[in-house]
Amino acid sequence: MQNTRAASFRLYHFPLSPFSRKVRLSLAEKRIEVELVEERYWEPDHDFLRRNPAGKIPVLKVGNRHLAESAAICEYLEEIEPEPPLLPQSxxxxxxxxxxxxxxxxxxxxxxxxxxxxxxxxxxxxxxxxxxxxxxxxxxxxxxxxxxxxxxxxxxxxxxxxxxxxxxxxxxxxxxxxxxxxxxxxxxxxxxxxxxxxxxxxxxxxRSILADQLPGFPQPAHYADLDF
Structure with missing residues (x-):
């Protein structure tokens, strides 16, 4: 099994992308430290297209590898860091x-x-x-x-x-x-x-999801309230 603690993780994401958030939640639940890099994926960017020719987020950089497609990323995380499990046994x-x-x-x-x-x-x-x-x-x-x-x-x-x-x-x-x-x-x-x-x-x-801020779109009062 790969030692995830020895690998560096960087996630190219957008704050209000549900697919990015799904990966962020999986990383956080498994206590994998990750650097978040906001990506304006709709703007032409040759560097980003080299990371994912499909031009989609999220993209997870693990060491020197770039992983795309949120469902595949989450299953990859499950395999390299099975605790706590997010997929059952049967x-x-x-x-x-x-x-x-x-x-x-x-x-x-x-x-x-x-x-x-x-x-x-x-x-x-x-x-x-x-x-x-x-x-x-x-x-x-x-x-x-x-x-x-x-x-x-x-x-x-x-x-x-x-x-x-x-x-x-x-x-x-x-x-x-x-x-x-x-x-x-x-x-x-x-x-x-x-x-x-x-x-x-x-x-x-x-926690990091509730801290998200998108310029021009302020959080509603109830958004980060745990007793909403």
Whole structure:
């Protein structure tokens, strides 16, 4: 097994990227020290494209290697630093974690985050014009379905994928925390989901997420409040 304590870690990220946040949470939960480098990935940068020709964040530099794709990075971290575990032991339980990571990385992101965060924040930051109200309305409708689905899962389990905290919880919290930064989560819709988020928000791994600041977009008062 690679000695992660001997390797240097640098994460190229953007503060309100849910995929960057998922990796940051995994690193923090496993107590792996990492240097954070904010990357304006939408601007032409040959150095960044050398790190990841796909032009996407996050990119994790480990020693002299550059690792891309957040799901693959998180599984890599699990293999080199298995404690504390974010993937369970059995094949069936691992499947459920991976299924839900895919749900939040793909379905939730495209139906909700890309429409709310993308229109309200990313367009302004990237100089993409005014928000598309149809997209915003579609995202606001879709998040209700996803919160209800999370509530259904949590009615049967302590955490989203089972009775132990897993990468599925971090994938979901990464998306929701970005939306919470712009006050786009109705926590009154489900007390169960709000309680789950309060638990995960209180973890030491979440501290750097709660400290994020994006110029021009001040944190709402409740964002870093553990008793929101």
């Amino acid at each position: 094949a069936e339980a691992r499947y459920e974690v991976r299924r839900l990571v895919g749900w939040f990385d793909d379905k939730f992101y495209h139906e909700v985050t890309s429409k709310l965060l993308g229109e309200r924040v990313h367009k302004k930051v990237m100089g993409g014009g005014y928000p598309d109200s149809a997209n915003v309305k579609a995202g606001a409708r879709a998040i209700k379905f996803h919160i209800d689905y999370m509530a259904w899962l949590l009615d049967q389990r302590r955490w989203l994928a089972g009775n132990e905290l897993s990468l599925a919880d971090f994938a979901a919290a990464a998306q929701l925390s970005c939306l919470d930064y712009i006050s786009d989560v109705d926590w009154n819709r489900s007390e169960t989901v709000k309680d789950w988020y309060a638990k995960i928000k209180s973890r030491p791994a979440f």
